[in-house]
Structures are given as structure tokens and as C-alpha cells.
Amino acid sequence: MKQLLIASSIAYLAMTSLVTQAADQAIIDRYSKSCAVCHASGAAGAPITGNAAQWAPRLEKGMDVLVASVDKGMNAMPPKGMCFDCTPEEFQALIQYMATPKK
Numbered sequence: 001m002k003q004l005l006i007a008s009s010i011a012y013l014a015m016t017s018l019v020t021q022a023a024d025q026a027i028i029d030r031y032s033k034s035c036a037v038c039h040a041s042g043a044a045g046a047p048i049t050g051n052a053a054q055w056a057p058r059l060e061k062g063m064d065v066l067v068a069s070v071d072k073g074m075n076a077m078p079p080k081g082m083c084f085d086c087t088p089e090e091f092q093a094l095i096q097y098m099a100t101p102k103k
Contacts, residue, residue: 027090027094028097030086030094031049031094031097031098034082034083034086034094035081035082035083035094035098036049037082038076039098044076044077045075046076046077047098047099049097049098049102050098050101050102051101052099055098059099063092063095066091066095067088067091067092067095070091070095071091
């Protein structure tokens, strides 16, 4: 019984890791297709991906405000930020990805 529990736990952890990696890759793919054009370089005043100092004042506004800004557009960013089929949850994941310092 103990071996079955251990084997089940290992299988669960492996599957969870694979699902997380797939979700992370999906967000990276979305970022590359929609956000990187401006956020990789800071074009048109966009906060640069991974630059915590540039993202901090934006994050202080709260995630709901940021997602609404993406949805409606802001300054030079068009509505939906070039990801016309993204869900609010995907926008949130993209914002989190861009706001996180890269190693």
C-alpha cells in the first residue's frame, strides 16, 4: 500500500509539472506573437519585459486595472494589445510573465 501511494504521488507530481510547463510555454508563445514586439524593447514607452522597476508602478494599480487597460488599450497600446483572442486570464498571465525579472 505504501509503495502504491508513493508511486501515485510521483505520477501526480510528474503530470502536474508537465501541465505547468505546457501552460508556461503557451504564455511564452502568446507573448512572442503579441507582446514582444513592443515589450521586448520598450517601443512606444512600453514597460520592458523583466524590468521590475518599470513594472512596479503599474502593478501597484492592481491586476484588474492592468487587465482592463490591456482590454481597452492605453497610450500607444491598441485594444487587446495585439492578442485579439486572449482571455482575461491569459492577459493576467502575460502581465505576470512580463513583470517577472528574467534570469
